[in-house]
């Protein structure tokens with residue numbers, strides 16, 4: 001089985017991001033480039049990181065009207081990402097149009113509820129109910145819209161997987177036992193997420209900020 005870990009390269013410097021990717025590439029299955037990276041380095045930066053030779057997950061979390069999101073999806077065809085994120089709360093038409101505009105080999109996955117939020121945060125955005133209920137509702141919407149899968153925390157992935165048997169499940173908010181949660185609120189260990197049905201494990205700081213990132217990536221790989 002291929003390594004399900006995608007390393008989140010949330011680093012401001014392109015050189016440092018590329019050097020880190022080169023160092024740990026034997027112990028991860030892909031590289032995730034998010035808003036911090038894309039805003040700083042754009043398409044040029046994505047091409048640079050793609051030279052490392054691993055699949056690229058472009059985490060742009062698109063959330064706009066359907067026409068705008070479809071245009072953005074078309075604009076990134078040239079980057080040939082393996083995975084792209086949109087927000088499920090953009091609604092069904094946006095999800096359908098995002099998928100229709102995506103490249104043939106790109107998986108479109110919808111963020112349900114950010115792993116940095118808990119039930120109280122959710123209520124403050126005006127949404128009643130538990131994170132579990134909210135994630136299940138948006139999982140159903142994503143499934144109906146014909147996209148490839150969702151992003152959720154490891155606390156919901158078992159239930160989401162049960163609801164959508166052949167879905168593609170991206171799980172961030174992962175922390176090896178004993179590591180700092182930081183701004184993440186709904187966390188589980190990488191092993192638990194994998195056992196519960198995650199297709200991709202997104203891991204950033206537990207590797208990138210470790211004193212020895214290669215050792216940290218290797219230690220995580222060994223738990224899987």
Ligand SMILES: O=C(O)c1cc(=O)[nH]c(=O)n1[C@@H]1O[C@H](COP(=O)(O)O)[C@@H](O)[C@H]1O
Nearest residue numbers: 008034059113114115172173202203204205
């Ligand atoms: O879409 C994501 O990848 C994502 C969704 C989510 O709900 N929570 C979340 O943390 N992420 C991303 O996953 C990565 C987690 O990084 P660490 O908390 O450093 O492991 C970051 O790059 C986030 O942008």
